[in-house]
Amino acid sequence: MTLVFATNNPHKVAEVNDVLRGANLEGIEVVTMTAVGHTTDLPETHETILENAIEKAEYLHNKYGVACFSEDTGLEIDVLNGEPGVHTAHYSGSRNPADNIAKVLNLMHEATLRTARFRTIIVLILRGGEQYVFEGICEGVIRLEPAGEGGFGYDPIFEPVGYNLTFAELPMSVKSNISHRGRATAKLIDFLRTT
Numbered sequence: 679m680t681l682v683f684a685t686n687n688p689h690k691v692a693e694v695n696d697v698l699r700g701a702n703l704e705g706i707e708v709v710t711m712t713a714v715g716h717t718t719d720l721p722e723t724h725e726t727i728l729e730n731a732i733e734k735a736e737y738l739h740n741k742y743g744v745a746c747f748s749e750d751t752g753l754e755i756d757v758l759n760g761e762p763g764v765h766t767a768h769y770s771g772s773r774n775p776a777d778n779i780a781k782v783l784n785l786m787h788e789a790t791l792r793t794a795r796f797r798t799i800i801v802l803i804l805r806g807g808e809q810y811v812f813e814g815i816c817e818g819v820i821r822l823e824p825a826g827e828g829g830f831g832y833d834p835i836f837e838p839v840g841y842n843l844t845f846a847e848l849p850m851s852v853k854s855n856i857s858h859r860g861r862a863t864a865k866l867i868d869f870l871r872t873t
């Protein structure tokens with residue numbers, strides 16, 4: 679079975695591939711959207727990450743008739759009432775990670791409660807149209823200042839529970855083991871093993 683990963687984000691592809699490589703999924707090949715000739719962004723028009731993940735997977739499935747999975751992620755900060763949430767990618771009005779981080783740190787400059795979580799939803803659609811949803815959550819805190827050069831997005835300000843390093847300071851193999859995306863991908867893998 680070939681599964682198309684419904685994303686144009688190279689960081690997400692690298693992280694999911696890191697988990698898949700270790701899983702030894704015989705008979706299942708994961709390819710990117712370029713394999714079906716799709717190079718533009720997929721639609722994300724909803725107000726929840728679940729609806730956006732469903733929209734992206736359905737778009738690809740309906741257009742190309744392929745088995746595929748999509749992924750949508752939000753950062754939920756408690757003192758900001760769960761924001762940026764579904765607005766994580768464009769929180770500052772742009773996609774620029776430095777601007778998005780600056781907005782979060784500005785809004786939180788007096789906050790002592792710094793708990794937050796990343797939430798990932800993966801939606802799998804098989805050739806016949808059957809849909810399955812997998813969720814992964816990683817709890818942590820928002821740092822006062824960015825640290826680290828690795829990862830992407832908000833990684834320099836997110837410190838996962840149990841570590842005193844940010845995601846941007848941890849090697850990808852460690853991030854993959856404990857992250858929202860890693861956990862959701864592990865559930866996808868468990869499901870694929872039994873199908």
Ligand code: IMP
Nearest residue numbers: 749750751752766767830831832833859
């Ligand atoms: P989307 O899932 O493509 O809508 O992405 C949401 C946004 O969340 C991305 O543009 C990143 O800014 C951020 N993001 C998603 N996953 C991660 C992660 O693992 N670390 C840090 N930021 C992330």
